[in-house]
Amino acid sequence: MNSIYFIINPQAKNGYCQKVWRKLESILLEQQVSYLAFFTEYKGHAKEIVQTIGSKTEGKKVVIVAVGGDGTMHEVMNGAVSFPHIHIAFIPGGSGNDFSRGFHIPRKPTKALMELLHSDEDHTTLVDIGKITNEEKKELYFINNIGAGFDALIAKEVNKSKMKRIFNRLSLGKFVYVYFLLKNLFFYKPTNITLKVDGVDRTYRSAWFVAVSNQPFYGGGMKISPHASPVDGILNITIVHQLSKIKLLFVFITVFWGGHTRFKEVASFTGRSVHISSNRPLCVHADGEDIGTTPVTITAYQKHLPVLLNNIMNEEEGKTNESY
Numbered sequence: 001m002n003s004i005y006f007i008i009n010p011q012a013k014n015g016y017c018q019k020v021w022r023k024l025e026s027i028l029l030e031q032q033v034s035y036l037a038f039f040t041e042y043k044g045h046a047k048e049i050v051q052t053i054g055s056k057t058e059g060k061k062v063v064i065v066a067v068g069g070d071g072t073m074h075e076v077m078n079g080a081v082s083f084p085h086i087h088i089a090f091i092p093g094g095s096g097n098d099f100s101r102g103f104h105i106p107r108k109p110t111k112a113l114m115e116l117l118h119s120d121e122d123h124t125t126l127v128d129i130g131k132i133t134n135e136e137k138k139e140l141y142f143i144n145n146i147g148a149g150f151d152a153l154i155a156k157e158v159n160k161s162k163m164k165r166i167f168n169r170l171s172l173g174k175f176v177y178v179y180f181l182l183k184n185l186f187f188y189k190p191t192n193i194t195l196k197v198d199g200v201d202r203t204y205r206s207a208w209f210v211a212v213s214n215q216p217f218y219g220g221g222m223k224i225s226p227h228a229s230p231v232d233g234i235l236n237i238t239i240v241h242q243l244s245k246i247k248l249l250f251v252f253i254t255v256f257w258g259g260h261t262r263f264k265e266v267a268s269f270t271g272r273s274v275h276i277s278s279n280r281p282l283c284v285h286a287d288g289e290d291i292g293t294t295p296v297t298i299t300a301y302q303k304h305l306p307v308l309l310n311n312i313m314n315e316e317e318g319k320t321n322e323s324y
């Protein structure tokens with residue numbers, strides 16, 4: 001494989017990713033793979049590195065591998081989106097790694113690398129992504145999902161908290177979201193959320209959050225949108241509304257296996273464009289990263305991003321049978 005670039009977030013999983021990289025590096029040396037490695041130094045750096053590589057390599061295919069968590073992948077894909085010659089890949093080194101789950105990439109970093117080294121041209125899949133436009137007409141893309149409301153508030157708090165480090169150290173990274181959910185549950189006030197899905201308005205009273213998904217998983221393994229597929233050109237929308245705090249806790253447990261969709265307070269449907277507005281500004285996350293507040297518009301971009309996947313995905317996989 002020619003021109004392979006690794007972008008490593010040394011801070012992913014609170015520094016554990018450095019250990020991951022050392023293992024990967026020894027395999028690369030052993031296998032005599034020629035590559036270039038860049039380490040991110042601050043938030044947003046991965047996107048800048050990708051854009052620099054993209055503009056210097058125009059016209060020839062390059063592979064850029066994100067090594068880190070979902071936030072690193074989010075930045076890498078946002079940098080790559082305007083350079084069709086960049087094919088991206090992912091090696092999990094973060095705390096949540098929902099991208100690995102949703103795109104069938106091995107959870108073990110060394111296994112993901114071996115699969116990558118043994119993949120060829122045929123393993124590039126053009127996957128869907130979502131474009132987000134906010135009030136200031138700023139554009140951003142996501143590959144996993146976007147959420148507005150209670151879930152985004154939790155993501156924001158998790159990302160800035162020291163608790164994440166403690167949970168990661170105890171190998172309990174997944175439970176940090178549970179901790180913040182419980183912490184915020186009793187103070188959070190649900191709000192009215194209006195969705196315009198493919199031009200049709202729907203208002204949900206007393207809504208906790210809305211998630212728009214390109215693949216099933218978010219928040220470190222929660223199956224929020226069991227039927228979402230990143231190769232069907234469709235966005236899967238899940239909104240949780242008019243639910244007591246106690247019942248929310250109960251429904252939350254069922255999210256880990258996707259059982260929440262059976263509750264009447266959980267509405268699921270599909271669309272290609274979604275406008276989210278609310279009667280007070282709500283936190284919004286994209287791929288687990290805080291990106292501001294509502295209102296936002298999300299548009300599906302079908303088969304838009306070349307991603308190296310060993311388990312090539314097809315349109316039938318995870319196809320939804322619910323419709324708006």
Ligand SMILES: Nc1ncnc2c1ncn2[C@@H]1O[C@H](COP(=O)(O)OP(=O)(O)OP(=O)(O)O)[C@@H](O)[C@H]1O
Binds near residue numbers: 014070
């Ligand atoms: N050198 C750095 N110092 C501090 N933050 C960084 C650095 N490099 C990248 N970041 C930021 O670290 C944040 C977290 O990265 P990432 O999501 O990859 O790891 P994670 O949070 O451990 O994993 P996950 O999102 O899968 O739970 C991202 O917002 C990214 O922009």
